[in-house]
Amino acid sequence: MTLTQQVITILMVVLGTMLTRFLPFLLFPGNKPAPKYIQYIGRVLPSAVFGLLVIYSLKDVSLFAGGHGIPELLSILLVILLHLWKRQMLLSIAGGTVCYMLLVQLVF
Amino acid sequence: MKTQLKQVSGKRERQAIKKAFLAAFPHTIPIFAGFWFLGLTYGIYMNVSGFSFWYPMLMSLTIFAGSVEFVAVNLLLGAFNPLQAFTMTLMINARHLFYGISMLETFKGTGWKKFYLIFGMCDESFSINYTAKIPKDVDKGWFMFFVTFLNHFYWFSGSTLGGIFGSLIHFNTEGLSFVMTAMFVVIFLEQWLKDKKHKSSLLGLGISLLSLLAFGSENFLIPSMLAILGVLTLLRKPLEKEETI
Numbered sequence: 479m480t481l482t483q484q485v486i487t488i489l490m491v492v493l494g495t496m497l498t499r500f501l502p503f504l505l506f507p508g509n510k511p512a513p514k515y516i517q518y519i520g521r522v523l524p525s526a527v528f529g530l531l532v533i534y535s536l537k538d539v540s541l542f543a544g545g546h547g548i549p550e551l552l553s554i555l556l557v558i559l560l561h562l563w564k565r566q567m568l569l570s571i572a573g574g575t576v577c578y579m580l581l582v583q584l585v586f
Numbered sequence: 587m588k589t590q591l592k593q594v595s596g597k598r599e600r601q602a603i604k605k606a607f608l609a610a611f612p613h614t615i616p617i618f619a620g621f622w623f624l625g626l627t628y629g630i631y632m633n634v635s636g637f638s639f640w641y642p643m644l645m646s647l648t649i650f651a652g653s654v655e656f657v658a659v660n661l662l663l664g665a666f667n668p669l670q671a672f673t674m675t676l677m678i679n680a681r682h683l684f685y686g687i688s689m690l691e692t693f694k695g696t697g698w699k700k701f702y703l704i705f706g707m708c709d710e711s712f713s714i715n716y717t718a719k720i721p722k723d724v725d726k727g728w729f730m731f732f733v734t735f736l737n738h739f740y741w742f743s744g745s746t747l748g749g750i751f752g753s754l755i756h757f758n759t760e761g762l763s764f765v766m767t768a769m770f771v772v773i774f775l776e777q778w779l780k781d782k783k784h785k786s787s788l789l790g791l792g793i794s795l796l797s798l799l800a801f802g803s804e805n806f807l808i809p810s811m812l813a814i815l816g817v818l819t820l821l822r823k824p825l826e827k828e829e830t831i
Binding site: 517 | 693705767769
């Protein structure tokens with residue numbers, strides 16, 4: 479990517495973020511409640527989007543080369559166990575990341 | 587006489603601002619820890635991905651939305667696709683729309699600060715400003731301003747330091763990018779634990795996985811997003827019925 483393309487990409491992210499933050503205030507300046515459909519989508523979409531993000535962050539894992547996805551699987555399991563045990567976001571993230579780094583650097 | 591009055595009101599204003607700052611600060615301490623860890627990691631991640639510290643510095647300042655900034659690293663490393671960057675950002679940040687709807691009343695009467703409050707409404711700023719019990723003698727507008735400002739500052743300083751510090755790191759950083767996966771797994775899990783029903787979480791995982799297998803890692807995003815929106819729209823009746831049970 480050229481610098482101009484990078485700037486455009488970042489501006490798109492800024493624009494998209496600001497749109498999601500400002501839009502309600504532009505659309506509903508008074509006290510009118512949002513349409514029912516929008517309220518519904520707002521309730522159910524986040525859970526699905528977080529699922530999409532998990533897959534997105536794993537999209538380049540190859541099942542047929544390297545560690546065959548085993549370091550990813552083990553580290554994700556550790557993240558889940560740590561989080562269910564202590565419910566400390568930072569601990570779960572740090573623990574899983576360190577585990578993954580050790581696995582890919584020393585084992586696989 | 588007039589200048590005297592002006593001085594007195596100026597002094598009162600300063601005292602009110604100081605009071606609001608002192609009331610807001612303790613609420614942001616946990617965010618300080620979290621944002622410095624994630625911000626540093628984000629800065630280092632950008633650094634090892636080949637970007638100078640100017641990128642995390644300016645991006646943390648102008649975007650100020652953690653998860654989308656991690657995604658932006660991948661977007662910047664991939665092929666130039668502004669539409670995908672925009673759509674992806676909208677999908678990830680769609681939840682802000684509903685923070686906004688919840689804050690329509692609360693942000694009223696905060697004057698020029700309202701613009702910044704909306705600009706800086708990340709998950710954490712929203713959560714604190716929405717739930718904090720602000721003492722009656724503390725100015726609400728300034729309180730929310732400082733919560734937002736401090737969070738913004740933690741994220742900005744952490745990301746920038748990570749970006750600068752990253753080039754000084756000599757230990758092997760292979761696998762550090764897994765922090766992004768770990769973060770999304772935790773967010774996914776948090777949402778899962780909060781939800782009574784898990785259809786939407788499972789749909790998001792399942793549709794994305796199928797789409798990844800069908801379209802490949804370069805092209806699966808937009809089909810996934812459209813399919814998720816479509817299926818959730820089709821399932822509106824049964825899912826809304828579940829909510830009321």
